[in-house]
Amino acid sequence: MAKTKIAYFCQSCGFEAAKWLGKCPSCQEWNTFVEEIIEKPNGAIPDWKATNSTSTQRSNKPIQIPDITFSEEQRMLTPDKEFNRVLGGGIVAGSLVLIGGEPGIGKSTLMLQLALSMPNIKVLYISGEESERQIKMRAERLATAPQPPKGGVFGTDCYILTETSTQNIFKQIEQLQPDLVVVDSIQTLHSSHIESTPGSVSQVRECTAELLRFAKESSTPVFLIGHITKDGMIAGPKILEHMVDTVLQFEGDRHHVYRILRAVKNRFGSASELGIYEMLGEGLREVSNPSEILLSQRDEALSGITISATLEGMRPMLIETQALVSVSPYGTPQRTATGFDTKRMSMLLAVLEKRCGFKLGIKDVFLNITGGIRVEDPAIDLGLAAAIISSNEDIPIPFKTCFAGEIGLSGEIRAVNRVEQRIAEAEKLGFEQIFISKYNLPSGGKDKKRIDLSRYKIEVKTVGNIEEVFGLLFG
Secondary structure, rough: OOOOOEEEEOOOOOOOEEEOOOOOOOOEEOOOEEEEOOOOOOOOHHHHHHHHOOOOOOOOOOHHHHHOOOOOEEEEEEOOHHHHHHHHHOOOOOOOEEEEEOOOOHHHHHHHHHHHHHOOHHHEEEEEOOHHHHHHHHHHHOOOOOOOOOHHHHHEEEEEEOOHHHHHHHHHHHHHHOOOOEOOHHHHHHHOOOOOOOOOOOOOOOOHHHHHHHHHHHHOOEEEOOOOEEOEOOOOHHHHHHHHOOEEEEEOOOOEEEEEEEEHHHOOOOOEEEEEEEEEEEEEOOOHHHHEEEHHOOOOOOOEEEEEEEEEOOEEEEEEEEEEEEEEEOOOOEEEEEOOOHHHHHHHHHHHHHHHHOOOEEEEEEEHHHHHOOOOOHHHHHHHHHHHHEEEEEEEEOEEEOOOOOOOOEEEEOOOOOOHHHHHHHOOOOOEEEEEEEEOOOOOOOOOOOOOOHHOOOOOOOOOOOHHHHHHHOO
């Protein structure tokens, strides 16, 4: 038996120190070190290699890039098109994917629904939080979905394992030989090599490392469900996000039925894609056209409401942006934004006051992006500015009008990328006119020709500054 080793780990970043420190030298956080007992026997080998007799030790040698053999990766497609989109076209063999989200948002439902709907794919669903009966109750509820999976009987290739010890998990994996492994959740697993409690920094890091070795050596994709902290970050050391290949964030407002699966990191695809789901009693339903759910149905024209064309990854969407401007009753104006950056809202208000002469410094301003989503695309600046002035002057924006433009500090309307896709999406949904920047060039960027507007049925209004926009809207 090796000598017991005591170390101190930072719960914020995972930094290891030999003694307790008040301030972490890595992340500069205070009072984050906790004591953990570590015991690793000399000569101990990882559990996956201990149970897998076919694995052999090999020594890699330096090789030149032209000599590296490359073959196109084969992805495992799922029946969920939104999930395939976020992953970059399907599940990559040997990939390690981490899914984080708030408690009760639907992470377990999403992964169990995926495990049950994979035809002819042997899936092992490992749960350390729920019993077999609880999982069966959820599976029976998902089986009543109006659109059962294509091919095969629902859930016949899905195996449930309620276990938290990684040693026992790898023994069952070697016997079953699954094609896909789902772990719910990584904070509940524990390894016998570490004597600290499950969920600690060292346990989470060691269990993830063992699953990473298994995924890479057996070419089996592994999905890890992770808890998040009160700050919205995935619980555990920050190194956990560096170890995995893909980090997905499952988010949404509990008061809305829509959920968003967003790629934060992806080594095998774009990190700006997102998938939209609708939470129903029978599980999660894919939303193929998000523009229709993000636009509310109105019977009359209301001030302070505009439609903006945004892009999330390769997908164009039209979203409804709302603004409310009112006189501050207490003399101290409030600035509140839901689904939008508050600092950028302050910048837009300063531009409107400095360049256009609107007195907004003594008024309360509230912004809202409908649908419970958060947008970071600067192309919605023009729509938000129009909504703010519409509410301030109490003049409604005409129906079937949308906006796509970024506002600079001097009041100019800057060009946005892939404006053709935004125009085509607005035309598809029946809009009559769209405001864009006159500085937009074709996708090539080198040609000085403007965009060919004759091929669009929608009226495209090109503007150069914000005063020109307000002149066309409000006269």
